[in-house]
Amino acid sequence: AQSVAQPEDQVNVAEGNPLTVKCTYSVSGNPYLFWYVQYPNRGLQFLLKYITGDNLVKGSYGFEAEFNKSQTSFHLKKPSALVSDSALYFCAVSTSSNTGKLIFGQGTTLQVKP
Amino acid sequence: NAGVTQTPKFRVLKTGQSMTLLCAQDMNHEYMYWYRQDPGMGLRLIHYSVGEGTTAKGEVPDGYNVSRLKKQNFLLGLESAAPSQTSVYFCASRTTGGITGELFFGEGSRLTVL
Numbered sequence: 001a002q003s004v005a006q007p008e009d010q011v012n013v014a015e016g017n018p019l020t021v022k023c024t025y026s027v028s029g030n031p032y033l034f035w036y037v038q039y040p041n042r043g044l045q046f047l048l049k050y051i052t053g054d055n056l057v058k059g060s061y062g063f064e065a066e067f068n069k070s071q072t073s074f075h076l077k078k079p080s081a082l083v084s085d086s087a088l089y090f091c092a093v094s095t096s097s098n099t100g101k102l103i104f105g106q107g108t109t110l111q112v113k114p
Numbered sequence: 115n116a117g118v119t120q121t122p123k124f125r126v127l128k129t130g131q132s133m134t135l136l137c138a139q140d141m142n143h144e145y146m147y148w149y150r151q152d153p154g155m156g157l158r159l160i161h162y163s164v165g166e167g168t169t170a171k172g173e174v175p176d177g178y179n180v181s182r183l184k185k186q187n188f189l190l191g192l193e194s195a196a197p198s199q200t201s202v203y204f205c206a207s208r209t210t211g212g213i214t215g216e217l218f219f220g221e222g223s224r225l226t227v228l
């Protein structure tokens with residue numbers, strides 16, 4: 001069975017500092033990996049995805065993520081955090097063998113303080 | 115551009131009552147999903163559909179039924195609501211990229227079962 005783990009319930013960073021939100025996955029077959037962001041009382045919004053190719057993926061709002069096959073990780077990063085980045089972040093995975101199911105991690109709350 | 119629309123946005127039910135949540139998308143997407151979001155548990159897949167007339171079970175299908183009679187609509191039904199079904203429900207549809215495409219989410223439907 002495929003699964004996604006986000007080991008941190010909350011990440012706190014100061015504005016202007018780099019941020020990392022961690023994600024690890026467990027699948028059989030090639031993974032397709034996604035990051036989504038959720039602002040309060042809103043639906044999830046797509047940030048970026050890794051399908052194949054370059055391990056460093058760039059997405060919306062200055063975010064990027066690095067796919068590491070040996071560590072089965074897909075950490076979300078941003079060089080300089082903004083207060084407006086404060087939100088709930090979800091990592092998700094699907095594979096070529098599961099007819100479209102997308103499995104989400106439990107989410108990590110990012111708090112950026114001025 | 116409406117995207118994914120969920121109705122109703124809020125609903126309070128008594129135990130044993132039934133209701134239907136409607137999801138409509140105007141993007142001609144093949145894949146549609148129903149998730150529930152609970153604190154600390156992320157998003158869990160209830161049911162999904164890979165095309166008109168098809169449905170499949172996700173991680174937590176018990177107590178729910180779905181139908182996809184028209185491509186643009188995906189209905190989630192609760193036949194006999196239970197307090198454990200108190201949650202925020204999200205509908206999503208997926209781009210024509212199939213299993214590598216990103217999800218587009220509705221704004222959510224908050225259901226309380228007393």
